[in-house]
Amino acid sequence: MKLLPVPGAPGYRIDCDNMVAYSMKRGVLKKLNERTKYRTVHLTIDRITYGTTIYRMMYCATNNIDITKIPRDLCIGLMGGTVTVMTRSDVQTKTIATKKAARMQVKKWSDMVWKIHQYYKGDCKALLDELKRAQKWVERWFIDTYGTSRERAELCAEYGAYRYLERLREGYPQPHIYTAVLRYARGERDRQRKQWDIPDNFGIIEL
Secondary structure, X not given: OOEEEOOOOOOEEEEOOOOEEEEOOOEEEEEOXXXXXXXXXXXXXXXXXXXEOHHHHHHHHHHOOOOOOOOOOOOEEEEOOEEEEOOHHHHHHHHHHHHHHHHXXXXXXXXXXXXXXXXXXXXXXXXXXXXXXXXXXXXXXHHHHHOOOHHHHHHHHHHHHHHHHHHHHOOOOOOOHHHHHHHHHHHHHHHHHHHHOOOOOOOOOOO
């Protein structure tokens, strides 16, 4: 972690690698993530409060620009992994891509709701086919992420799919099927690990 001073804002630092804003008095101000990347960060300089963003702090720190002098209508964002001044065309392109991804997510969610609705009406095929795909995805995720053997990955994924159906029958529909199956499978993995950690020849030592 390398903290860079923000020109024009004494007492504030920015970690450009992890995109975290710091106050030397209060510690972490804000960490960049999908929900906070465009939210305002408030800096108090000479008893005046300035609203800015982590992207602006990074840009000023790396280019030695006084953050209080940078034009407010200047759009600064992340392009190709680098914080840079963005043109109107760049902003529009990113906005279109974001809206398209949001529409795709809504459509995917709506399709899953429809499949669950059909399941409750007695037509199980669409949901069960999706559940099989989710199970296979979880198997691969376990192998790629944890290095789990295929046999154990299959067992955990199978349990995740079974638990999902069980909760569905109990009246708890979950449209985010992949996330739900993965969560149940990870819970089963943790349970099994506790059992595997106990030696087979475990016994009481008499003193």
